[in-house]
Amino acid sequence: MKRALSIVLVLVLLVSIAPMSVFAADNGYDTITGTIMFNAGHDDMETDHPCPFTYSDGYFTETAYKYRQDLAAVTMAMCLAAGNVADPERYKEGPANLEDFFEQIGFEDFEANADFTNRPGRNTFGVGIANKEIRVNGEKYTVIAVGLRGCGYYAEWAGDLNVGLEGEHTGFAICREKALAFIQTYLAKHSEISGKIKLWCTGYSRGAAGANLLGGALDDMYLSGASVGKNVTLSPKDMYIYTFEAPMGADASKVSGRIYENIHNVINYNDLVVRVAPDCMGFARYGVDHVMPSAKLDSNYAQLKESMLKVFSTFENAGKYRIDDFKYVTVTPGATADKIISSIRGDVMTQGEFLDKFVEKLFTKVFTTRAEVCADAEADGEGTTAGRLARFVAQSAFYQMEQPYSERNLLVCLNGNSDPAVVDALMTDVEQSPWLNITDLNTLNNADPALSGDDAAAIVPQSDGINDATQANLRQTLNTLAASTNDIKRFNASILTDVADDAWYRPELVYAYENGLVNGTTANTFSPNAIVTRAQVVTVLYRMADSPSVSGMKCPFADNTAAWSRDAITWAYNAGVANGFTDSRFAGSATVTREQLAAFLFRYADKVISGGTLKAPLSYADSFRDASSVSAYAVPAMRWANVNGIINGRTGGILDPTGSATRAEFTCMISRFSMAN
Missing domain, CATH: 3.40.50 (Rossmann fold)
Incomplete structure (x- = not known):
């Protein structure tokens, strides 16, 4: 309607x-x-x-x-x-x-x-x-x-x-x-x-x-x-x-x-x-x-x-014409974003381009045959895939995407495993929104699984059905969301209980969240002082590269078996962004030092962005007491990262090149790099 x-x-x-x-x-x-x-x-x-x-x-x-x-x-x-x-x-x-x-x-x-x-x-x-x-x-x-x-x-x-x-x-x-x-x-x-x-x-x-x-x-x-x-x-x-x-x-x-x-x-x-x-x-x-x-x-x-x-403008209650202001944002603190929509994350595409990709993926990744979406003519609709999808789309982004002309022109999607605290934070921390819609799949309940498999779960929740009270709450929620990027920042900040309001890395963390580069360690924690692994680094770089297809690429690493990082490691090796610890071992769970982080980013900038033509500066922008302790292979990368404002020193005026990189430091580096490029 x-x-x-x-x-x-x-x-x-x-x-x-x-x-x-x-x-x-x-x-x-x-x-x-x-x-x-x-x-x-x-x-x-x-x-x-x-x-x-x-x-x-x-x-x-x-x-x-x-x-x-x-x-x-x-x-x-x-x-x-x-x-x-x-x-x-x-x-x-x-x-x-x-x-x-x-x-x-x-x-x-x-x-x-x-x-x-x-x-x-x-x-x-x-x-x-x-x-x-x-x-x-x-x-x-x-x-x-x-x-x-x-x-x-x-x-x-x-x-x-x-x-x-x-x-x-x-x-x-x-x-x-x-x-x-x-x-x-x-x-x-x-x-x-x-x-x-x-x-x-x-x-x-x-x-x-x-x-x-x-x-x-x-x-x-x-x-x-x-x-x-x-x-x-x-x-x-x-x-x-x-x-x-x-x-x-x-x-x-x-x-x-x-x-x-x-x-x-x-x-x-x-x-x-x-x-x-x-x-x-x-x-x-x-x-x-x-x-x-x-x-x-x-x-x-x-x-x-x-x-x-x-x-x-002459029409009664016409409001503002917003069709050209469409943006897509995923909010995924400690959760896996909707697989279908997250693959086309970004705010540079038009509404029509978004829908082209959305529909193409919906009917090639989720529903591959008509039988999967066909409702039995004798059924009441509730026990069929189509019936459940019908109930879902009536409350979700799939249906709301038909309204680019309305004042809700920003699509926000919460993962089905979102912690109640996350939802509460969004509901209470922001006010008066022209967002397109927000979908909390936890509110859809009391039915059997609609489809099997991870891809199906990306679109159809594990359960649907919605009572009158929940419908009323959803309607109220949709009318009390915030209007701007600043509100998204406030939301992201409000759910991270282990990140202080004045944390030195907060601006970069918010940017990384907004652009889908990093997730939380739980629904409401970020763990800023936790260490970063090699697999995590290349996964983020892979996202920054828009997750290109790795079809046909070969990977020599026998330990590249984790589903969440397999494609990223394969891509990084073939792109020249990452090498293995040995010819047959990538060591994805190994921790990353600060100089290794700089090397990863330098190779990404050189191979992926500059086509192999990137030149490193001859000196640092700042003076560091331990500059001589940087490993020879990492000197060009550390100088480049410092001159470009990607890496700064630690307390006491040191680079600490072999110190383990924390999640906060890593997030700052990739955010500064992403914003500059």
Whole structure:
């Protein structure tokens, strides 16, 4: 339901990037201006919001194969109105906004199917229809307008996960069949409708998937010679199908053919929904995708955005446009970060790029076959993988990623093993957040494991299910998070009970936490004075290098067996960053001295960053009483580290090159190095 706001964004863009002349009425046709009410699905969950529109019968004078922006804009209004009214307790009045829209533009005989006025279930699907007689070049047509519910559908989430074992998406196919059956019932009931008709149909998200498959089915019916009604004729050139944020539900092997190009899909690159069900599992959309402008795809995006913002600011409670401010942060004190998302850590990618990688990994690392996400049609959804995932995504980042337009634009993910103290610290230490979402997997309980294996656990918690009290607590938590990087620092600091507020290494430690370079030793301790091992060092350097693939690389070390460091050691050896103690032994558990740390970093800077061209300084930046005790091999590295502010002396003006490096010292060195590079 929160996705409705992105509908406003699409409408704003449709309006703002089009010349005003586009919206002028066609010759001989009057225009109608009005305001529809719609369920925005955010902040105020029980209040409908207004949106203006302009309509003309003249929008239907051209072939449906031509994309019209004016028609797209008013269709967006119908799409908005087709959501349930905002208050979930008023579900019996669900289609009230759609009926009001049709009345304003002169459409009559409104009817809604039973699903639109009953409490939503797993396979329900709201459909509302009205009709209007118009004339095109003197010839009579009846426009059949069909609005498909795409927001405010609550329990229908489970149907969205019913992908089926083969062919088209089973859950979305059910939507299509319900819509087609109701259209046929409507035409049979209104026998006064005869002759040529035009079909005007729209939907958003789940509704868009139904509309897309419906358009494909109607085109196929025309090819087969079948009719949608007894006394009517419908040509593909008169099927105006406009979808907004349509998931992929069609069988990819059946969508080719120009006949389907009367189906127009308005797509936002920064939305998760348009990427699922994934093409790698054989899904696609019918028709033509019209992709909204984005920073990633459009060279003139800044100009388009400026134009759009002028309109965006006129909407009630529009707030700040944040889609280009997306950042991803993992908070992993003493825990293993979500394997899927942590592999694409960083704040340099756009929302769309993040989603590309997220979906690709989700359906190659976690779910590799449709059977793994398919819900049994006879099951209640709770005991199936898809049912549990449906419950999970409704509370988690997977679902919340659909809201880049909202004020929560920073994704924070807590590990499933997070200590309660960690969660409490986050809840109480920060205030008023525009973060996208926070997921504490410990709050999801009372069910059997959804999937087996470490990769599965990265996305689906070991248990889900959530009671009313926990839901209320989560909602309160989501509304009391902090707004900036400084708040993340405060959070990280608050959970480390063994790190003093004025600790000399605190700034570097916070940086390392924020960027996923180091973890705590427990959920709320850092152990700053503990020693560092060789395996730990190369693992951090491997993360700094963005964890490149080691496929095909050879490693001569027989003791390189630990799963957590195996790839890092293999990479470090092949990159020239690390050597073994012997030709066949790496000694990953051996402690690291300060000069060895400097040598590791120097080789990384030389081999990985500088391509083997790095030159060491001829002297130190500071004077150290024990400079002569530095091992010959480490002198260039120690001078380089000191001159570049990466390593400083210990108390008493000494380098102490052979002293064991502590976790605090190591964290400072890699943080200073990372910030400089």
